[in-house]
Amino acid sequence: MQYQVSHTDLTLVLALVRGRSLAKAAELLKVDVSTVFRSIRRLEASLGKALFDKSRKGYAPTGTAQALAEQAERAEQALDAAQVAVEHGDQVVSGTVRLTCTEAVLHSLLLPALAHFMPTYPALSLELATSNSFANLSRRDADVALRLTNSPPEHLVGRCLGTASYLVYGHADYRQRLAEAPASLPWIALDDSMSDHASVVWREQHLPGVVPRYRCSSMAAVAQLVGAGLGVAALADYMADSLPGVERLSDALPGCDTELWLLTRPDCRALRSVQTLFDELTPRLRAAMGE
Structure with missing residues (x-):
């Protein structure tokens, strides 16, 4: 039977990826060095593949270890969001929204807007990707797009936030x-x-x-x-x-003259996290565009 990776396994790999040494990983996990060493060896044997390459510089993660560490970070974020939900009840906005825009829009418009409201949503996470096309959203690699265009794709829904000259x-x-x-x-x-x-x-x-x-x-x-x-x-x-x-x-x-559009897929527009982004970004970006 194929080995089933556990949350403990993910936490272990993430600690060693972050620490790059047994001593640092042990410190992060609050266990002794020998426990980390044995646990990694046991996990590698169960998976049938190496997770780290050891050298003088420490433990370098393989591609498999990096993939596991990414999932471990997602699990971490989900647990943090769950804790916030417990503490603040039904009013909390949580989850991860993947947003794509151009590099110019990111630096000139999006980042200043995010700095104003994201600290008030501790359980909301964003994954930001810069791209010059709508391909990411169409392939469902992103949930929201902020784009300069006079012809937004018909399969997306959203708001025009202003016009750039x-x-x-x-x-x-x-x-x-x-x-x-x-x-x-x-x-x-x-x-x-x-x-x-x-x-x-x-x-x-x-x-x-x-x-x-x-x-x-x-x-x-x-x-x-x-x-x-x-x-x-x-x-x-x-x-x-x-x-x-x-x-x-x-x-x-x-x-x-080119319009700035905030867009999402129809299947995403009812998500509370996406609705929150739309409601927070709309007035700030319209102000930045002089609307």
Whole structure:
């Protein structure tokens, strides 16, 4: 019969993954070193595979040990949430919500919003993943998506939180050159992996002769290069206004306005954890978008 992994086994593996030594694991588990050693040997024998590679640097977890440790952390979070539920009754919001957004949205919009309300929900956990597509949500690898799009997928439901405008941004010493000879500037742009992005379409239509000096795989990287003074770029207003030393060098670019949507799958919208995120994020993100 195949060995059934127990909660004790998961706790043991997690302690050794975190401690990387028998002594540290024993300290975390509040047992002696010999107990940890025997328990790991017994578990490896029962599973029929090694869980750790021992070296001078300590105990390095194998892929199996890492997978077990991840499940152990989930179990830890579930127990913590259960304890909060016992202490606070039916009003507690608990569970894990997987949220996907772009790196630029994460840093400029989502993180400041989360910092305001997440501490008041100790039993609510978030798994954040950055991606430029809706694929994660469609494959059920995520529960909620925060996306800039004017055409949200029909199979998702949600709220429009505002509209982002795009302008040319850069340091002040680029202003005159932009007015007189825009093609002479060092432009920073997205690479071919995001060829349909509004800023790329605008540049190809209005500045067809411009060859970007720098190409990046994300808008967050484009903004960082602009902030460093390396050139100019078309950036969303919500992310550029906070860049030190960076100024608006143009009016809003025509045809680039893009809506910000908070989306989920229909089967998730009734979940209390998802409803809470929608209710907490909506007013904060609308304020950040100037709505």
